[in-house]
Amino acid sequence: MKIKTPWNKPYLLIVANLFCNHQCSYCIQTKSSLDVRLNPRKIDVFAVLRFLERNRIDRSVKLMGGEATLHPDFEVLIEGLLKLYKKLVITTNLNGKWYRDFDSALRVMKSWGPRMQWNTTYHPAWMEADVYIERIRRMRDCGLQVGQVATTDTADLTPQTAEMLDNAAIGWKLQTFTGRSPEGRLLPQTWDDVNLKYPQLYSAKKYIENYHEYTQECEDANYADNVYREEWVSCTTSKFLIGPDDNVYPCHRHLYVGDTHYACGSIHDSEMKDFRFRWHNVLKKWTLPCNTKCNPCDFKSVIIRPTGRMNHAASSPAHRRKAS
Numbered sequence: 001m002k003i004k005t006p007w008n009k010p011y012l013l014i015v016a017n018l019f020c021n022h023q024c025s026y027c028i029q030t031k032s033s034l035d036v037r038l039n040p041r042k043i044d045v046f047a048v049l050r051f052l053e054r055n056r057i058d059r060s061v062k063l064m065g066g067e068a069t070l071h072p073d074f075e076v077l078i079e080g081l082l083k084l085y086k087k088l089v090i091t092t093n094l095n096g097k098w099y100r101d102f103d104s105a106l107r108v109m110k111s112w113g114p115r116m117q118w119n120t121t122y123h124p125a126w127m128e129a130d131v132y133i134e135r136i137r138r139m140r141d142c143g144l145q146v147g148q149v150a151t152t153d154t155a156d157l158t159p160q161t162a163e164m165l166d167n168a169a170i171g172w173k174l175q176t177f178t179g180r181s182p183e184g185r186l187l188p189q190t191w192d193d194v195n196l197k198y199p200q201l202y203s204a205k206k207y208i209e210n211y212h213e214y215t216q217e218c219e220d221a222n223y224a225d226n227v228y229r230e231e232w233v234s235c236t237t238s239k240f241l242i243g244p245d246d247n248v249y250p251c252h253r254h255l256y257v258g259d260t261h262y263a264c265g266s267i268h269d270s271e272m273k274d275f276r277f278r279w280h281n282v283l284k285k286w287t288l289p290c291n292t293k294c295n296p297c298d299f300k301s302v303i304i305r306p307t308g309r310m311n312h313a314a315s316s317p318a319h320r321r322k323a324s
C-alpha cells in the first residue's frame with residue numbers, strides 16, 4: 001500500500017458549542033442514543049483566547065457549532081480572535097436569536113470588517129427562504145465577506161425552494177449530502193459511495209490509497225457497534241480542534257464523542273506542558289496512536305500507518321458496550 005506524504009496545512013477550528021437552534025434530521029451531530037446538539041457545554045472564551053494568544057497554530061481560524069452565535073460570549077470571542085488572526089471564517093445558519101434584530105446584528109457584523117468571512121448554510125425546515133435571501137443580500141450590500149451560500153441536498157429542500165434560491169442570484173449552491181441518511185447512518189458508507197457519489201469531495205488520488213476496507217477504516221462513531229480498529233495505527237493529522245469541553249482534539253470523531261481519552265490536551269494548559277501529544281509547530285501536525293475507526297469527515301484528511309500492534313479492545317464486548 002502506498003503511503004503518502006503527511007498533509008501539512010493546519011486546520012485550526014473552534015467548535016464553540018454543539019447546541020443549535022435547529023434540529024436537522026440529517027445533522028452529523030445527532031447521536032443515536034443522545035442528541036449532542038442538546039449538549040450544554042460551551043468553550044470558556046477567555047481561556048481559549050489566552051491559549052491562542054500564546055499558541056497561534058495558524059494565521060487563520062475557523063469557528064462553528066452547533067450554532068456558534070448562540071454562545072453567550074460570542075461577540076467577545078469574535079473581537080478577541082480578530083485581534084489575533086488575519087482571517088476568521090465562521091460557519092453559521094444565519095438564524096437564531098443573535099440574528100433576530102437583524103439591523104443591530106448587521107451593525108455589529110459590519111464593525112468586524114472584511115477579515116471575517118461568513119460561510120452560511122440554509123436549512124429549509126427551520127427558516128423561510130426569502131428571509132435567508134434578504135439577509136445574504138443585505139450582508140453583501142454592507143460589504144461583508146459572504147463566502148459559502150449553500151444548502152445540503154436533502155429531502156427537506158423542495159424543487160420550488162431550490163428554484164427560488166437559484167433565481168435569487170445570491171451565489172447559492174447545492175451541497176453534496178454528507179450528513180446522516182434517513183436511517184440515521186453517516187454517509188458515505190462504502191468506497192463505492194465515495195467513488196460514485198462523492199468524487200468531488202474525496203479524491204481517490206489524495207486519500208483513498210491509504211485505506212483498506214471501508215468498514216475497517218471508517219465508522220460512525222456515534223452509531224456503530226464496534227468503533228475500534230483491529231490494529232493500532234499511527235495517525236498524522238493537521239487538525240487542531242478546540243471542543244466545547246475546552247479540550248483539544250485531533251479529529252472530529254473524537255471531538256463529537258467528547259472522549260477525553262483521545263484528547264491531546266486542554267486549552268487551560270496554555271504552555272501545552274501536559275499535552276499527551278506534541279503539536280509540531282513547524283510541520284503543523286500531530287502524530288499520535290489511535291485504536292478507533294475514523295468518521296467519514298475525518299478520514300480524507302489524515303494519514304494512517306499500521307503499527308502491527310493488535311487492538312484488544314476491538315474484540316472485547318465490554319469495550320464495545322462502553323463505546324457504543
Ligand code: SF4
Pocket residue numbers: 020021022023024026027028029037065066067093123
Ligand atoms: S443547523 Fe447545522 S448544526 Fe444545527 S442542527 Fe442543522 S445541521 Fe446540525
Ligand code: SF4
Pocket residue numbers: 233235236237250251252253254290291292293294295298299302304
Ligand atoms: S485514526 Fe481517525 S479516529 Fe483516530 S485520531 Fe486519526 S482521524 Fe481520529
